Amino acid sequence: MSGASAIVTGGGSGIGAALSAALVRSGAHVxxxxxxxxxxxxVADEIAEMSGSGSARAARLDVTDAGAVAALVDEVVADRGGLDLMFANAGITWGGDTELLTLAQWDAIVDVNIRGVVHCVHAAYPHMIGRGSGSLVLTASMGGLCPAGLITSYAMTKHAVVGLGLSLRAEAAGHGVGVTVVCPAAVDTAILDKGQLDGFDGRHFYLTGQHVRQPLDPDRLAKSVLDGVARNRALVVEPARARATWRLQRLSPALMDRMLTRYVGAVRRRRGGGPAGA
Incomplete structure (x- = not known):
């Protein structure tokens, strides 16, 4: 990544912050x-104190604003002579029974998790085509590879991101552009404790529902992601238990459906039989 220019959306915390730090350590300008x-x-100030040949600066960006995303991409292209890496990482979540979601909440998660990614691709991809190089890195989730009751709106948006990335990858290859989709299980970030509807326990749900004992360290994930980008891998699925769950979903979707149905029932019973989900 030495000398590469990169934009990381959602870089102020969690996976985005870990990706930004890993990029700077590898010599990128972020x-x-x-x-x-x-x-x-x-995050940018903390990164500046680390060792590494790269650099970091902060920018305010609302990914739901297509014009703002395009302006930032154009700014980096003008400043650095091109954009090498676009990490479409910003995302939100809602957890709980689907009937509790308001239309405003549906709109919000579609705007950030789907349209936000589309805005990043729409702004960055043509520049990369023009140069014949670059990589788009789209953050999805295990929820984009497997069904996930009680986080249905989140899973829907992440399935869309997986579909976008894997489909675009076939086109992008002919232009010399890479596309990698990141699909981690529960990562130890603040999102595990956000978007809770009527007492939904996101941290417990993501860990037990995805069959992982503890959340994945974001720095470990960032290292795997950069390795996957360097190798132009289609998917980065972490950790190993997540890959096993994904394999089971592909081998026996009917079994996974039964397991998920039982799990959702268990989550509701744990709450005392109420409708709130966890």
């Missing part, structure tokens, strides 16, 4: 972009 400028600045 724009840490986040809707929370204070968080993005904090």
């Amino acid at each position: 724009v840490v972009a986040d809707i929370d400028l204070e968080a993005a600045t904090r």
Whole structure:
């Protein structure tokens, strides 16, 4: 990644912050972009104190604003002579019974998790085609590879990201552009504790539902992602238990359906039989 230019959306925390740090350590020049400028600045300042030949700066970015995404991409292209890496990583979640979701919440998650990724691709991909190089890195989830009751809106959007990435990859190869989709199980970030509807326990749900004992360290994931990008891998699925779950889904979707149905029932019973989900 030495000398590469990169934009990381959702860079103010979690996976985005870990990716930004890993990129700078590998010599890349990174724009840490986040809707929370204070968080993005904090991450960029912390990265600046690390060893590495790269650099980082912060930028406020709302990925639901297509014009703002395009403007940031154009700015990096003008400043660095091109954009090598676009990490479409920003995302939100809602957890709980689907009937509790309001239309505003459906709209919000579609706007950030799907349209936000589309805006990144729409802005960055043509520049990469023009240069005949570059990589798009789209953050999805295990929820984009396997069904996931009680986080249906999140899983829907992540399935869309997987479909976009794997489909675009076939086109992009002819232009010399790589596309990698990141599908981790539960990662130890603040998103595990956000978007809770009526007491939904996201941290417990993501860990037990995805058959992992503890959340994945974001720095470990970032290392795997950069390795996957360097190798132009289609998918980065971490950790090993997540790959096993994905394999089971492909081998026996009917079995996975029964397991998920039982699990959702168990989650509801754990709450005392109420409708809230966890």
